[in-house]
Amino acid sequence: MLTVQDLCVARGGVAVLEGLGFTLSPGKVLILRGPNGAGKTTLLRTLAGLQPALEGQVQADPETVTYSGHADGLKATLTVAENLAFWASVHGQTTIEPAIVAMNLLALRDRRAADVSAGQKRRLGLARLMVTGRKVWLMDEPTVSLDAASVALFGAMLRAHLGQGGAAIVATHIDLGLPEAEVLDLTPFRARQKRQGAFDEAFA
Amino acid sequence: MRALLIRDIRLAMRAGGGFGLGLAFFLMVAVLVPLGVGPESALLSRIAPGILWVGALLACLLSLDRMFALDFEDGSLDLMAVSPLPLEGVAAMKALAHWLVTGLPLVVISPVLGLLLSLSPAGYVWLVASLALGSPALSLIGAFGAALTVGLKRGGLILSLIVLPMYVPTLVFGAEAVRRGAAGTDALVPLLFLAAISLGCAAILPFACGAAIRANLK
Numbered sequence: 001m002l003t004v005q006d007l008c009v010a011r012g013g014v015a016v017l018e019g020l021g022f023t024l025s026p027g028k029v030l031i032l033r034g035p036n037g038a039g040k041t042t043l044l045r046t047l048a049g050l051q052p053a054l055e056g057q058v059q060a061d062p063e064t065v066t067y068s069g070h071a072d073g074l075k076a077t078l079t080v081a082e083n084l085a086f087w088a089s090v091h092g093q094t095t096i097e098p099a100i101v102a103m104n105l106l107a108l109r110d111r112r113a114a115d116v117s118a119g120q121k122r123r124l125g126l127a128r129l130m131v132t133g134r135k136v137w138l139m140d141e142p143t144v145s146l147d148a149a150s151v152a153l154f155g156a157m158l159r160a161h162l163g164q165g166g167a168a169i170v171a172t173h174i175d176l177g178l179p180e181a182e183v184l185d186l187t188p189f190r191a192r193q194k195r196q197g198a199f200d201e202a203f204a
Numbered sequence: 205m206r207a208l209l210i211r212d213i214r215l216a217m218r219a220g221g222g223f224g225l226g227l228a229f230f231l232m233v234a235v236l237v238p239l240g241v242g243p244e245s246a247l248l249s250r251i252a253p254g255i256l257w258v259g260a261l262l263a264c265l266l267s268l269d270r271m272f273a274l275d276f277e278d279g280s281l282d283l284m285a286v287s288p289l290p291l292e293g294v295a296a297m298k299a300l301a302h303w304l305v306t307g308l309p310l311v312v313i314s315p316v317l318g319l320l321l322s323l324s325p326a327g328y329v330w331l332v333a334s335l336a337l338g339s340p341a342l343s344l345i346g347a348f349g350a351a352l353t354v355g356l357k358r359g360g361l362i363l364s365l366i367v368l369p370m371y372v373p374t375l376v377f378g379a380e381a382v383r384r385g386a387a388g389t390d391a392l393v394p395l396l397f398l399a400a401i402s403l404g405c406a407a408i409l410p411f412a413c414g415a416a417i418r419a420n421l422k
Contacts, residue, residue, distance in 0.1 A: 048286050051422040067286045071279025077218040078211070089207035090287050132287070 001026055001064060001136055001167050002047065007056035008191065011042045015054055015191035022184060024136065024167045029158065029178055032171040034186035040171035041069070043186070044138045047169065066091075066134040068142060072125030076114035080105055080124055083113055088131035099130035102157045104150075118145040126154055130161070137161065137168040143176070152177065205293050208284075212301035222270060226263035226306040227313060233259035234317035245322040252321035253331070253382035257375055259317075260310045260335055261342060265367065267306055268346040269353070269360040271298050272417065276354050285421055295413030296406075299340075299347035307339035323386060330385025330395070338378040338398045344405040345370045351416040374401055 001024050008018040016039035024030055032040045045051050047058055048067035074083050084096040100106055103123040108116055113124065122145050129137050137158075143151050155177045158168060170176065216223040237255050238248055275281040284294050314335050315328050323331065349367035353359035377394040384391035 045282075050282060050285055062286075063288065065286065067282065069279055069282055071277070071282070073275075073278055073280040073283040075211070075215055075278070075280070077215060077220065082211075082214075086207055086211050087283070087287075090284070090289055092288065128283075 002058070002060040002169075004047070005057045005059070007043075007046070007058065008054040009039060009042045009046045009051075010054040011039065016042055017186060017189045018055070018191040020056070020189050024169065026135070026165045026167055027162050029162060029168045029170060029181045031176070031178075031181050031183045032169060032186060033173070033183055038186045038190065040186060041140050044140050044169065044171060045069075048138050060136065064135045065138060066129060066132040066136070067138045067140075068125060068129055069140045070144075072121055073128070074113045074121060074124060077112060079110050079112055080116065081109040083124060084127060084131055087128045091132045091134070093131050093133045096127075096131050099127040102130060102153070102160070103127040104153055119147055119150060122146055123150055123153070126157065130157065135166045137166065137170075139168060139170045139172075141171060141173075143172060143174055205289065205297050208289065208294060208297045209301055212298060213304060216301070216305040222267050223305050224309075226266050227309045229266055230259050230263040230310055230313065230317065233262070234320045238320060238322075249322045249324050249386070252318060252323040253327065253386060254379045255321060256314060256317060256323070256331060257334075257379040257382065260314070260339065261371055261375055263310060264306055264339065264342040264346060265364060265371075267302065268350050268367065269363050271302055271347055271350040272354040273350070273359065276420075281354070281417065282421060285418070290414065291417050292410045292414035295347055295351060295417065296410040299343045299410070299413075302347065303340050303343035307335075307343050311335045311339060323382075326388050327382050327386030330391050331382045334378045334381040334385075334395055334398055337395060337402055338374050341374045341398070341402040341405045342371065344402070344409045345374075348409045348413050348416070351413040351420070354417060355420040374398065377401065 003023045005021050007020040008015055010016060022030065032043065034040055044067065046053050048065055049062055050067070081096065084099060088094065088096050100109055103126055105123060105127060108120060113121060126142055142154060146154065158178065161168065215221050233255065241248060272281060285291060311332060314331050318328055318331050346367055349363045352366060353363045356362065377397045381391045381394040381398060384394065
């Protein structure tokens, strides 16, 4: 579904990861690990097509990929259901009920997004992934501000998605309770600090 | 795309959405100028076309910086870039929503404000026509400026500097159409130029906006 070859990604023009290669097949989930600043977000944004790769290739049908970042893309003055319905219709989907049930938002559906808690907002943000109807979910720290019960809900939703032939790449620091997940530690792929010796080069 | 248009209009109409901001500004200009200039109606009716057009232009400018910045801050713009919506379409819909929420109300209220500035009777038709044909260009050019400055914190200042020179032709032809109309001479030519500017902007600028947003999301 998604193949990466010899990928080098950059943030602000500086390479952060290089030599990355992996394949994501249906039903699989890949967990990205690495310390802060390792390049997890940059990698996910590159995979989502939001920024170009410095080198190498990402092979994926852009019509199958969806992304969930640090911000949930919610409008404070719209209700929970209106927010979800918007993203559903953008993706040509009509139903939002399964997503509302899966992330336990039924009681909140007519509440304005401004009036729900941070964790509830995050649940809404994750429910958005379901209404996109896309197969490959790229998730950046999906469990931030979620309580234990909500993490379990998220795990169940993710497993259901994998069961339907979906796939996911998740950057996270906590255990999602998915023993079958492959873990990719990004530390060995950290880009070597190339000597940006413009001065030396000029005289070489 | 229709979902985006409906969402943007809905957001603008809800509390804090900024609907009425431009309208209130336009109203203030038209109320304050006669008070500042004095009650001499001959003078007022001579400057009315220019004042009305400058007021409408600045009223449009007022809400431009929110056009993409809000969606950028809450992550919606990233998610739209990944979604099936083309960014060119997003920009076109945003400009359309801006026009419906800001430009169209200005067109509708302009005859009343013309009255406050004692615009001569022959000018009203041309005032409404010129604003109706010219204000879409204001929204489209504004969308381009907003797209260029979308990643900047407090991009409002640089946005105004980018947009104002591009607004000049619209202002010149718009005010000229009303002036000629009010004076009873042929006002069709500036009006046609105005329509041409709007159509040209509608044809080109959504693509420029899409490219600018894509570059700013990197």
